[in-house]
Amino acid sequence: MATITTESMALEFASPESLGLDPAMLDRIEQLMISHVEDGHYPGGQYAIARHGRLARGYT
Template sequence: MAFPLPEATPESLGLDSSKLDRACALVEKDIAQGFHPGAQLAVARHGKLALHRSFGCMERDRQQAVEGQTLFLLYSNTKVITAAAVWLLVEDGLLCFGDAIADHIPGFEAHGKGDITVIDLLSHQAGFPKAVIPIECWDDAARLREAACGIVPEWPRGTRTA
Protein backbone atom coordinates (compact mmCIF):
# COMPACT_ATOMS: atom_id res chain seq x y z
CA MET A 1 0.00 0.00 0.00
CA ALA A 2 1.29 3.44 -0.90
CA PHE A 3 2.17 6.01 1.71
CA PRO A 4 0.94 8.59 1.91
CA LEU A 5 -2.35 7.28 0.63
CA PRO A 6 -3.52 8.66 -2.69
CA GLU A 7 -6.46 11.03 -2.35
CA ALA A 8 -9.90 10.56 -3.88
CA THR A 9 -13.26 12.24 -3.60
CA PRO A 10 -15.57 10.77 -0.98
CA GLU A 11 -18.20 10.04 -3.63
CA SER A 12 -15.75 8.04 -5.77
CA LEU A 13 -15.20 5.83 -2.72
CA GLY A 14 -18.90 5.38 -2.00
CA LEU A 15 -18.89 7.84 0.91
CA ASP A 16 -21.34 10.65 1.62
CA SER A 17 -19.39 13.92 1.75
CA SER A 18 -22.18 15.60 3.73
CA LYS A 19 -21.61 13.09 6.55
CA LEU A 20 -17.88 13.78 6.49
CA ASP A 21 -18.66 17.51 6.64
CA ARG A 22 -20.88 16.82 9.66
CA ALA A 23 -18.05 14.89 11.37
CA CYS A 24 -15.72 17.86 10.79
CA ALA A 25 -18.33 20.24 12.19
CA LEU A 26 -18.66 18.08 15.33
CA VAL A 27 -14.89 18.17 15.87
CA GLU A 28 -14.86 21.94 15.40
CA LYS A 29 -17.76 22.29 17.87
CA ASP A 30 -15.99 20.15 20.49
CA ILE A 31 -12.84 22.27 20.15
CA ALA A 32 -14.88 25.50 20.42
CA GLN A 33 -16.54 24.15 23.59
CA GLY A 34 -13.13 23.34 25.11
CA PHE A 35 -13.38 19.53 25.16
CA HIS A 36 -9.93 19.34 23.56
CA PRO A 37 -7.55 21.86 21.99
CA GLY A 38 -7.08 20.18 18.61
CA ALA A 39 -7.57 17.07 16.56
CA GLN A 40 -6.94 15.34 13.27
CA LEU A 41 -9.52 13.43 11.30
CA ALA A 42 -8.77 11.01 8.50
CA VAL A 43 -11.11 8.73 6.59
CA ALA A 44 -9.87 6.22 4.03
CA ARG A 45 -11.53 3.49 2.02
CA HIS A 46 -10.16 1.02 -0.48
CA GLY A 47 -6.63 2.34 0.12
CA LYS A 48 -7.53 5.93 -0.79
CA LEU A 49 -7.85 8.96 1.44
CA ALA A 50 -11.24 10.68 1.28
CA LEU A 51 -10.63 13.15 4.10
CA HIS A 52 -7.66 14.41 6.09
CA ARG A 53 -8.18 17.55 8.13
CA SER A 54 -6.44 19.18 11.05
CA PHE A 55 -8.25 21.30 13.63
CA GLY A 56 -7.32 23.66 16.45
CA CYS A 57 -4.09 23.85 18.42
CA MET A 58 -1.70 21.23 19.73
CA GLU A 59 -2.09 22.23 23.38
CA ARG A 60 -4.49 24.36 25.39
CA ASP A 61 -1.87 26.81 26.57
CA ARG A 62 0.04 27.15 23.29
CA GLN A 63 -1.29 28.45 20.02
CA GLN A 64 0.70 26.14 17.73
CA ALA A 65 -1.76 24.95 15.09
CA VAL A 66 -2.34 21.27 14.44
CA GLU A 67 -0.93 20.37 11.02
CA GLY A 68 -0.95 17.26 8.86
CA GLN A 69 2.26 15.91 10.41
CA THR A 70 1.40 16.79 14.03
CA LEU A 71 1.85 13.85 16.41
CA PHE A 72 -0.38 13.34 19.44
CA LEU A 73 0.25 11.22 22.53
CA LEU A 74 -2.37 8.50 22.50
CA TYR A 75 -1.90 7.09 26.01
CA SER A 76 -4.59 4.45 26.63
CA ASN A 77 -6.00 4.82 23.12
CA THR A 78 -3.12 2.65 21.94
CA LYS A 79 -5.01 -0.30 23.44
CA VAL A 80 -7.67 0.05 20.75
CA ILE A 81 -5.07 0.15 17.99
CA THR A 82 -3.25 -2.85 19.47
CA ALA A 83 -6.49 -4.83 19.80
CA ALA A 84 -7.35 -4.09 16.16
CA ALA A 85 -3.91 -5.31 15.08
CA VAL A 86 -4.32 -8.48 17.16
CA TRP A 87 -7.71 -9.16 15.55
CA LEU A 88 -6.08 -8.86 12.10
CA LEU A 89 -3.41 -11.37 13.12
CA VAL A 90 -6.11 -13.72 14.44
CA GLU A 91 -8.11 -13.38 11.22
CA ASP A 92 -4.99 -14.23 9.22
CA GLY A 93 -4.36 -17.31 11.38
CA LEU A 94 -1.03 -15.96 12.68
CA LEU A 95 -2.18 -15.69 16.29
CA CYS A 96 -4.86 -17.16 18.56
CA PHE A 97 -6.39 -15.46 21.57
CA GLY A 98 -5.49 -18.52 23.66
CA ASP A 99 -1.81 -18.45 22.67
CA ALA A 100 0.65 -18.05 25.51
CA ILE A 101 2.65 -14.84 25.13
CA ALA A 102 5.79 -16.88 25.83
CA ASP A 103 5.12 -18.86 22.63
CA HIS A 104 5.69 -15.63 20.70
CA ILE A 105 8.17 -13.87 22.98
CA PRO A 106 10.77 -16.34 24.24
CA GLY A 107 11.76 -15.50 27.80
CA PHE A 108 8.39 -13.98 28.70
CA GLU A 109 7.68 -17.03 30.85
CA ALA A 110 10.13 -15.70 33.48
CA HIS A 111 8.69 -14.89 36.90
CA GLY A 112 5.74 -17.26 36.48
CA LYS A 113 4.30 -15.63 33.34
CA GLY A 114 4.38 -18.73 31.15
CA ASP A 115 0.62 -19.26 31.14
CA ILE A 116 -0.38 -15.65 30.38
CA THR A 117 -2.30 -15.54 27.10
CA VAL A 118 -3.11 -12.95 24.46
CA ILE A 119 -6.68 -12.66 25.78
CA ASP A 120 -5.35 -12.17 29.33
CA LEU A 121 -3.44 -9.13 28.11
CA LEU A 122 -6.31 -7.75 26.04
CA SER A 123 -8.80 -8.17 28.88
CA HIS A 124 -6.46 -6.67 31.52
CA GLN A 125 -6.25 -9.95 33.45
CA ALA A 126 -2.54 -10.72 33.04
CA GLY A 127 -1.71 -9.66 36.61
CA PHE A 128 0.70 -6.76 36.14
CA PRO A 129 -1.27 -3.50 35.75
CA LYS A 130 1.46 -1.35 37.31
CA ALA A 131 4.30 -2.68 35.16
CA VAL A 132 6.43 0.05 33.64
CA ILE A 133 8.58 -0.24 30.54
CA PRO A 134 11.28 2.45 30.79
CA ILE A 135 11.24 5.01 27.98
CA GLU A 136 14.83 4.17 27.01
CA CYS A 137 13.59 0.70 25.96
CA TRP A 138 10.85 1.89 23.62
CA ASP A 139 12.94 2.07 20.45
CA ASP A 140 15.32 -0.81 21.16
CA ALA A 141 13.74 -4.21 20.47
CA ALA A 142 16.27 -6.16 22.56
CA ARG A 143 15.86 -3.88 25.57
CA LEU A 144 12.09 -3.87 25.15
CA ARG A 145 11.99 -7.68 25.16
CA GLU A 146 14.25 -7.78 28.23
CA ALA A 147 12.04 -5.32 30.11
CA ALA A 148 8.84 -7.20 29.21
CA CYS A 149 10.35 -10.52 30.20
CA GLY A 150 11.50 -9.02 33.51
CA ILE A 151 7.99 -8.01 34.58
CA VAL A 152 6.92 -9.71 37.82
CA PRO A 153 3.14 -10.25 38.12
CA GLU A 154 1.32 -8.83 41.14
CA TRP A 155 -1.20 -11.70 41.11
CA PRO A 156 -1.94 -14.86 39.05
CA ARG A 157 -3.44 -14.39 35.60
CA GLY A 158 -7.19 -14.43 35.34
CA THR A 159 -7.82 -13.83 39.05
CA ARG A 160 -8.40 -10.08 38.82
CA THR A 161 -9.08 -7.43 36.21
CA ALA A 162 -7.08 -4.21 36.36
Protein backbone atom coordinates in the same frame (compact mmCIF):
# COMPACT_ATOMS: atom_id res chain seq x y z
CA MET B 1 5.37 1.38 28.87
CA ALA B 2 4.65 -0.18 25.48
CA THR B 3 5.81 1.21 22.18
CA ILE B 4 3.89 0.56 19.00
CA THR B 5 5.47 1.18 15.63
CA THR B 6 3.89 0.99 12.23
CA GLU B 7 5.06 1.47 8.70
CA SER B 8 4.23 4.79 7.13
CA MET B 9 2.63 4.91 3.72
CA ALA B 10 1.31 7.77 1.64
CA LEU B 11 -2.33 7.60 0.63
CA GLU B 12 -3.56 9.09 -2.60
CA PHE B 13 -6.54 11.42 -2.40
CA ALA B 14 -9.91 10.56 -3.93
CA SER B 15 -13.32 12.19 -3.84
CA PRO B 16 -15.64 10.83 -1.16
CA GLU B 17 -18.21 9.99 -3.83
CA SER B 18 -15.76 7.84 -5.79
CA LEU B 19 -15.18 5.83 -2.60
CA GLY B 20 -18.87 5.39 -1.86
CA LEU B 21 -18.85 7.91 1.00
CA ASP B 22 -21.39 10.67 1.61
CA PRO B 23 -19.61 14.07 1.59
CA ALA B 24 -22.40 15.62 3.68
CA MET B 25 -21.74 13.08 6.44
CA LEU B 26 -18.01 13.86 6.33
CA ASP B 27 -18.89 17.57 6.65
CA ARG B 28 -20.98 16.76 9.75
CA ILE B 29 -18.08 14.86 11.31
CA GLU B 30 -15.73 17.78 10.65
CA GLN B 31 -18.17 20.34 12.09
CA LEU B 32 -18.69 18.20 15.19
CA MET B 33 -14.95 18.02 15.74
CA ILE B 34 -14.53 21.77 15.25
CA SER B 35 -17.37 22.59 17.66
CA HIS B 36 -15.91 20.30 20.36
CA VAL B 37 -12.53 22.03 20.06
CA GLU B 38 -14.14 25.50 20.10
CA ASP B 39 -16.22 24.54 23.17
CA GLY B 40 -13.05 23.50 25.00
CA HIS B 41 -13.77 19.77 25.18
CA TYR B 42 -10.42 19.05 23.47
CA PRO B 43 -7.34 21.21 22.88
CA GLY B 44 -7.24 20.15 19.21
CA GLY B 45 -7.61 17.16 17.00
CA GLN B 46 -6.94 15.43 13.73
CA TYR B 47 -8.82 12.93 11.66
CA ALA B 48 -8.40 11.06 8.42
CA ILE B 49 -11.05 9.03 6.64
CA ALA B 50 -9.85 6.56 4.04
CA ARG B 51 -11.37 3.69 2.15
CA HIS B 52 -9.75 1.14 -0.13
CA GLY B 53 -6.34 2.70 0.56
CA ARG B 54 -7.33 6.18 -0.62
CA LEU B 55 -7.87 9.25 1.53
CA ALA B 56 -11.30 10.85 1.25
CA ARG B 57 -10.91 13.55 3.89
CA GLY B 58 -8.41 14.74 6.44
CA TYR B 59 -8.43 17.65 8.87
CA THR B 60 -6.10 19.10 11.49
